[in-house]
Amino acid sequence: MTVSPTLDARFREAAAAAGLLDVAYDLAETPIGTLLVATTDRGLCRISYDPQPEREAEALAETFGLRVLRAAKPIDPVRRQLDEYFEGTRTEFELPIDLRHQAPFSRAVLDRLARVPYGHVTTYGALAAEAHRPRAARAVGTVMNRNPVPIVLPCHRVVGANGSLTGYGGGLERKEILLKLEGAIQPQLDM
Amino acid sequence: MSRFDLPFLGANGVRQSLAGADGTSGHRHVGEYFDPRPGPRLAGAAPGALEKMMAVRVPPFESFYEEHRDAVFRELRRLVGNEAEDAYQETFLRALRAYGKLRHTDNLRAWVLTIARRVAADHYRRREAPTVVVEPETDSRPAYAEIGELADGLPRKERAAVVLRYGYDMSYAAIGAALGSSEDAARQAASSGVRRLRRRMQ
Numbered sequence: 001m002t003v004s005p006t007l008d009a010r011f012r013e014a015a016a017a018a019g020l021l022d023v024a025y026d027l028a029e030t031p032i033g034t035l036l037v038a039t040t041d042r043g044l045c046r047i048s049y050d051p052q053p054e055r056e057a058e059a060l061a062e063t064f065g066l067r068v069l070r071a072a073k074p075i076d077p078v079r080r081q082l083d084e085y086f087e088g089t090r091t092e093f094e095l096p097i098d099l100r101h102q103a104p105f106s107r108a109v110l111d112r113l114a115r116v117p118y119g120h121v122t123t124y125g126a127l128a129a130e131a132h133r134p135r136a137a138r139a140v141g142t143v144m145n146r147n148p149v150p151i152v153l154p155c156h157r158v159v160g161a162n163g164s165l166t167g168y169g170g171g172l173e174r175k176e177i178l179l180k181l182e183g184a185i186q187p188q189l190d191m
Numbered sequence: 192m193s194r195f196d197l198p199f200l201g202a203n204g205v206r207q208s209l210a211g212a213d214g215t216s217g218h219r220h221v222g223e224y225f226d227p228r229p230g231p232r233l234a235g236a237a238p239g240a241l242e243k244m245m246a247v248r249v250p251p252f253e254s255f256y257e258e259h260r261d262a263v264f265r266e267l268r269r270l271v272g273n274e275a276e277d278a279y280q281e282t283f284l285r286a287l288r289a290y291g292k293l294r295h296t297d298n299l300r301a302w303v304l305t306i307a308r309r310v311a312a313d314h315y316r317r318r319e320a321p322t323v324v325v326e327p328e329t330d331s332r333p334a335y336a337e338i339g340e341l342a343d344g345l346p347r348k349e350r351a352a353v354v355l356r357y358g359y360d361m362s363y364a365a366i367g368a369a370l371g372s373s374e375d376a377a378r379q380a381a382s383s384g385v386r387r388l389r390r391r392m393q
Contacts, residue, residue, distance in 0.1 A: 020287045061251035068251040
């Protein structure tokens with residue numbers, strides 16, 4: 001005898017509603033693949049490309065606490081805003097973000113990153129300068145690579161000094177798609 | 192033992208058995224809950240360092256839940272029949288409340304089944320007798336695995352008596368106490384439940 005999906009969903013919802021979770025997460029379908037989205041009571045704490053949920057749950061438990069549970073409802077606002085973003089009707093995310101476990105430098109850089117507007121790009125060096133560490137372009141690259149909430153914190157808007165896309169945690173192809181969606185780069189004629 | 196003598200660390204730092212390091216077994220068997228008292232500590236070791244090395248990692252709640260939910264549901268079906276769904280939710284909410292404080296435990300399955308049985312006992316207590324808690328033994332596996340389902344259609348009191356008697360092998364005195372009635376009344380409820388089941392099967 002197994003637990004029905006209804007009963008399972010009911011428990012997950014009750015657990016989240018009772019405020020008993022350290023982290024709630026769920027999968028979200030987007031045009032650039034399935035994402036794993038996780039939130040704490042303080043806000044969005046993780047977006048992962050190509051997620052392996054079991055491994056993600058382990059990592060989340062290690063950072064935020066053991067009470068990690070898949071639950072659809074707490075993720076809904078993020079899901080909705082991501083949908084709007086990919087439909088082109090949203091240019092800014094209005095979501096609290098939980099950066100409490102980020103080191104001060106990372107937090108400063110991510111804070112600057114959050115202000116890079118839709119459809120624009122900046123460079124690693126420029127972000128480093130804004131964070132008062134003008135020679136730390138490479139360190140900024142590392143912070144971008146470890147960005148806990150890509151898309152919402154737009155590390156895809158950071159490119160090399162010569163304008164090349166350089167790199168992206170989710171793969172360069174996705175970076176290109178996001179920048180084209182925002183009109184920051186022109187679609188190639190042969191596409 | 193010298194403070195430099197750390198036999199429980201292998202060459203690559205992987206945790207080895209602690210047996211012998213302090214004359215005791217490396218694993219503390221503390222029953223169902225983690226024992227928050229500090230364990231044996233080596234002189235000079237940083238506070239908590241030993242516990243950290245000894246820690247059996249508790250999995251994220253999600254993995255724990257996925258692994259044990261069907262067993263919990265089966266157990267609750269046996270114990271409270273059609274009302275297993277509410278008991279199921281209550282069991283895992285209780286587990287969730289305690290889970291943040293778990294540090295390691297020998298047997299998460301036994302732990303959560305104990306919670307399930309307490310929820311079931313509370314359920315009967317609420318229904319039948321406001322004062323006595325039924326505490327079936329942890330290892331008193333039901334003699335008839337399907338007894339709970341079998342007894343589903345019985346009147347509540349008869350059902351409880353049948354399940355506790357034939358599923359859990361409890362004495363009539365204990366059942367009477369749990370149901371807030373006498374030993375005789377418990378015997379009567381069980382036997383009229385059995386008669387009813389027999390009639391139903393004919």
